[in-house]
Amino acid sequence: MPEPAPEPTYTLYRRGIELLEEGDFEDAAEPLAEAARREPEKTSVREALGRAYYRAGRFRLAAVEFGAVVESHPVNDYAHFCLGRALSMTGDTRRARHHLALASNLRPDRRDYRFYRRLLDS
Numbered sequence: 001m002p003e004p005a006p007e008p009t010y011t012l013y014r015r016g017i018e019l020l021e022e023g024d025f026e027d028a029a030e031p032l033a034e035a036a037r038r039e040p041e042k043t044s045v046r047e048a049l050g051r052a053y054y055r056a057g058r059f060r061l062a063a064v065e066f067g068a069v070v071e072s073h074p075v076n077d078y079a080h081f082c083l084g085r086a087l088s089m090t091g092d093t094r095r096a097r098h099h100l101a102l103a104s105n106l107r108p109d110r111r112d113y114r115f116y117r118r119l120l121d122s
Contacts, residue, residue, distance in 0.1 A: 009035050009038045009039055009045075012031040012034050012035040012038075013031070013032065013035045013042075015031045016028045016030075016032035016035065016048060016049070016052065017032075019031070020032075020048060020052050020055070023055075025052050025053075025056035026052075026056045028048075028052040029052040029056060032045060032048050032052055035049075036049050036065070040068070041072070043068075043069045043072055043073055043076075043079075046065045046066075046069050047066070047078075047079060047082070050062045050064075050066040050079075051082070054086055059086045059087075059089035059090045060086075060090055062086040063083060063087050063090060063092075066082045066083035066086055067083055069083075070083055070099070075106060077102075077106035077110070077113070080100070080102045080103035080106065081099070081110075081112075081113050081116070083099045084096045084098075084099035084100035084103060084116065084117075085100075085116060087099065088100075088116070088119075093120050096120055097120050097121070100113065100116055100120060101117055
């Protein structure tokens, strides 16, 4: 009997997003990680996977995913912010400050960006 066709990548992404929105962060990471493995250049997938890892307390993995987004889209303020937050949770405050400063400079209207940047400056 032939093996069933693999689940389409977009279906994996949508399932991961639904689980993320439901608060099932560990479960969301599984389909999102598979989608990212298949299409590593898709920043929407990498960002969602980073969010799932972050919310699951897997900060180093979250930093890897947000770092990939920043690398391909260096003016993505949200990715810099998330990378900064993930790095701060790993204890890498020097790099965290850098990315939080970039996020703040890209979007000076975002008070939350400034707030977390100031927390690390204290």
